[in-house]
Amino acid sequence: MAPILFTRGAPSLDIIDQEGLRDAAQQAFTKDPGGTFAYGTSVGYVPLREWIAEKHGVDVNQVLVTNGSMQADAFLFELLVSPGDDVVVEAPTYDRTLLNLRQRGAKVTAIDLQTDGIDVDAFQTLLESGTRPSLAHIIPNFQNPAGYTLSAEKRARLLALAAQHDFVLFEDDPYYEVRFEGTPLPTMLSQDENNRVVYASSFSKTMCPGIRCGYLVGPADVIAKVQKIATNTYISPNMVAQSIVNEFCRSGRIDQSVATVRVALRERKDALVNALKRELPDAVYTAPQGGYFMWVELPGVSIEKLFPVAKEHGVEFVKGSDFLLEGGDNAMRMAFSGVTPEQIDEGITRLATAVRSL
Structure with a gap:
C-alpha cells in the first residue's frame, strides 16, 4: 500500500x-x-x-x-x-x-x-x-x-x-x-x-x-x-x-502556470472538504480560498496517538503541535497541493479508519 x-x-x-x-x-x-x-x-x-x-x-x-x-x-x-x-x-x-x-x-x-x-x-x-x-x-x-x-x-x-x-x-x-x-x-x-x-x-x-x-x-x-x-x-x-x-x-x-495551479488546487481543496464531510463529520476546519493547506481539528482525538496509527494505515500529515509553542494536540495540517483528488479521497478514508481504530 x-x-x-x-x-x-x-x-x-x-x-x-x-x-x-x-x-x-x-x-x-x-x-x-x-x-x-x-x-x-x-x-x-x-x-x-x-x-x-x-x-x-x-x-x-x-x-x-x-x-x-x-x-x-x-x-x-x-x-x-x-x-x-x-x-x-x-x-x-x-x-x-x-x-x-x-x-x-x-x-x-x-x-x-x-x-x-x-x-x-x-x-x-x-x-x-x-x-x-x-x-x-x-x-x-x-x-x-x-x-x-x-x-x-x-x-x-x-x-x-x-x-x-x-x-x-x-x-x-x-x-x-x-x-x-x-x-x-x-x-x-x-x-x-x-x-x-x-x-x-x-x-x-x-x-x-x-x-x-x-x-x-x-x-x-x-x-x-x-x-x-x-x-x-x-x-x-x-x-x-x-x-x-x-x-x-x-x-x-508564469501566468499560464499560475492558472493551471489554481484550477488543480481548487479541485483538491473541494475533494478534501467533501471527503472530510463524509468520513470525519466531526472535524472542524475553515476551507481556504487559496494556497496549499487546511488546518483540521479533530475534537477529542489525540493527534500524538493518531499519528503513528495513521502512518500504519498509509496516510501521513503534519501534527498541529509542530506549528505552535504550546498546544495543538487535536489539530493537524493537511497539505492538499501534492496529491490528486483521488488520492485525497482515499487518504481521508484511511485517516477515518485510523481514527476509529483508536
Whole structure:
C-alpha cells in the first residue's frame, strides 16, 4: 500500500509546466550565457530583479533575489533579530520560522490566529503593555499552516500599529498568486506609507519547488544591509535558476502556470472538504480560498496517538503541535497541493479508519 502524503506544501509534478521550464532554460542559456553562467552579484540576477521591482511598483534598489524565500527570511532575521529581542508571530505559524527565531535567541510571542488573520486586539494589548518587538512575522494569504487570509481591516490596523510602535512588519507572502476563490486583497507593502513593511515571496509555489528562487522587497536602506549579509554568505545566489525564472516570467508562461495551479488546487481543496464531510463529520476546519493547506481539528482525538496509527494505515500529515509553542494536540495540517483528488479521497478514508481504530 503506497502511502498518501498530506505533508509537503508543494505542487505535484503533474501541474508543473515542465515544457515551459525547458523552454525558459533554453532561452536563458542562449540569450544571456554570460549573465547566466557567471557568479553575478549578491542582489540576484539583474533582469529578474528589475521584473520584480516593476511587478511591485518599487525602485529596483528595494529588491533582493535569494535562493528561495526561506533564505530571504533568514537574512532578514539575521539583520533585525538579536538574542533577547521580542518578536511576534502567529499561532500557529510556519514551523521553520519558529525554529529560525528560536535559534537566534529571540523572545517569541505567539498571538492567536483567527479565521480572518492574527488577533489584532491581542497584539495591540501586548504593545500597549510595553512589549517592543523588533519584528512581527505575518503570513497574510492562505497562511501556512492554517490556510486563513488576513482581512483588509486587519491589514490596515497592522500597518498603523507598525508605524506607531516602530517595528518591522514582515509580510511573508509566497501564496499570494495561488488564490482560487474570492477577491485578491492588496498587499500591505503596496499600502505602506511609513517604510515599515518588508515583503517576501517565492516562485516555488507558482513554477516549481526545485527552482529555489525567492525575494525580498523593502526600504532601500534595509535591502542594502541585507545585501551585505548576502555578499558575505555566498557572493551571489544561483544565477542559472534566476535566469530561467526571468525568462519564464517575461515570456508570460508564469501566468499560464499560475492558472493551471489554481484550477488543480481548487479541485483538491473541494475533494478534501467533501471527503472530510463524509468520513470525519466531526472535524472542524475553515476551507481556504487559496494556497496549499487546511488546518483540521479533530475534537477529542489525540493527534500524538493518531499519528503513528495513521502512518500504519498509509496516510501521513503534519501534527498541529509542530506549528505552535504550546498546544495543538487535536489539530493537524493537511497539505492538499501534492496529491490528486483521488488520492485525497482515499487518504481521508484511511485517516477515518485510523481514527476509529483508536
